[in-house]
Amino acid sequence: MNTVAIESRDDVMQRARTENLISPRFYTTDYQAMNRLDVSSLRAEWDAMLAEYEGDNNHDHFKRDEAFASEIRELPPALRQEFLDFMITSITSEYSGCVLYNEIRKNVDNPDIKRLMTYLTRDESRHANFINASLRDYGLAVDLAQLKATKAYTYFKPKYIYYATYLSEKIGYARYITIFRQLERHPELRFHPIFRWFERWCNDEFRHGESFALIMRANPHLLRGVNLYWIRFFLLAVYATMFVRDHTRPTLHLAMGLDPDTFDYKVFDITTAISRQVFPVSLDTDLPGFRAGLARLVEIRRAYDTAAQRGGFVGKLQQAVCAAKGALTFARLYFMPVKRHDLPVQIRVEPAW
Numbered sequence: 001m002n003t004v005a006i007e008s009r010d011d012v013m014q015r016a017r018t019e020n021l022i023s024p025r026f027y028t029t030d031y032q033a034m035n036r037l038d039v040s041s042l043r044a045e046w047d048a049m050l051a052e053y054e055g056d057n058n059h060d061h062f063k064r065d066e067a068f069a070s071e072i073r074e075l076p077p078a079l080r081q082e083f084l085d086f087m088i089t090s091i092t093s094e095y096s097g098c099v100l101y102n103e104i105r106k107n108v109d110n111p112d113i114k115r116l117m118t119y120l121t122r123d124e125s126r127h128a129n130f131i132n133a134s135l136r137d138y139g140l141a142v143d144l145a146q147l148k149a150t151k152a153y154t155y156f157k158p159k160y161i162y163y164a165t166y167l168s169e170k171i172g173y174a175r176y177i178t179i180f181r182q183l184e185r186h187p188e189l190r191f192h193p194i195f196r197w198f199e200r201w202c203n204d205e206f207r208h209g210e211s212f213a214l215i216m217r218a219n220p221h222l223l224r225g226v227n228l229y230w231i232r233f234f235l236l237a238v239y240a241t242m243f244v245r246d247h248t249r250p251t252l253h254l255a256m257g258l259d260p261d262t263f264d265y266k267v268f269d270i271t272t273a274i275s276r277q278v279f280p281v282s283l284d285t286d287l288p289g290f291r292a293g294l295a296r297l298v299e300i301r302r303a304y305d306t307a308a309q310r311g312g313f314v315g316k317l318q319q320a321v322c323a324a325k326g327a328l329t330f331a332r333l334y335f336m337p338v339k340r341h342d343l344p345v346q347i348r349v350e351p352a353w
């Protein structure tokens with residue numbers, strides 16, 4: 001669906017800077033409000049988590065081994081394009097976390113938050129740079145400093161940051177572990193060595209999500225009342241974005257032996273199971289109406305891209321119609337029945353998938 005092929009460093013930067021409903025964004029927030037965060041009601045859990053970061057069990061992980069270079073092979077053109085797009089989107093997401101966490105770190109003196117943000121920045125910087133090294137094998141790279149200076153920033157209230165970041169860390173874990181397990185079963189489908197790194201990598205993302213779970217559980221007003229409507233909104237926004245984005249890359253998934261529908265619903269199941277640690281509501285992704293709604297969003301997105309390619313007045317008009325249909329479909333999905341549950345006493349979850 002991205003019609004411009006990625007062939008040069010300019011194409012890479014253009015793709016990384018793209019702003020649309022499904023592209024990764026950069027965020028700013030209210031740092032003073034974050035500075036006032038209080039996690040003291042969960043002191044024991046919080047300190048145990050910081051000790052895990054301090055132990056840095058992945059300090060030796062983000063280095064290439066000797067076999068790495070020998071496993072890189074020429075990819076068929078369609079797969080190559082989708083894989084490059086996958087890497088650029090992933091770098092942009094990883095680096096988005098890095099920039100946000102680092103800005104929070106610089107702007108707070110609350111020791112709990114400052115320490116956490118130092119570790120999160122460390123991890124996300126490793127992740128972004130590790131993928132970028134693989135992009136360099138193709139003579140391409142995302143210029144991270146330039147991206148930081150030129151990408152548009154979206155302001156999110158702190159609570160939106162907690163909901164959205166928690167979910168993107170946990171769904172990131174669910175995606176990486178599902179890909180890793182699939183290629184563990186089918187090593188013949190592992191078309192690039194970077195996938196061998198996903199298991200230990202996704203444990204970082206899992207732990208990042210745990211940190212935001214503790215922040216929210218220590219501030220329970222974030223998890224009740226009108227905020228439940230925000231939680232439902234972010235659950236749907238994150239799930240729908242991933243679903244539409246993955247369906248723009250069918251070749252990539254097929255190369256790994258994963259059909260995008262099956263893969264995405266598996267990732268939803270894992271994310272939903274984990275998110276019960278913190279959210280008292282979850283989406284019922286098995287409802288036939290829910291599944292039909294997501295499939296409809298993919299169709300609308302395709303029609304929107306076709307209209308954009310057509311251009312001119314008619315193209316613009318068709319794009320507007322698609323945008324309205326997309327908003328209506330999203331609203332219908334939003335009002336579908338959700339599942340409700342009590343929050344567990346034991347907050348932390350093990351990455352057992």
Ligand SMILES: [Fe+2]
Nearest residue numbers: 094124127205
């Ligand atoms: Fe990451």
Ligand SMILES: [Fe+2]
Nearest residue numbers: 097169205208
């Ligand atoms: Fe992360």
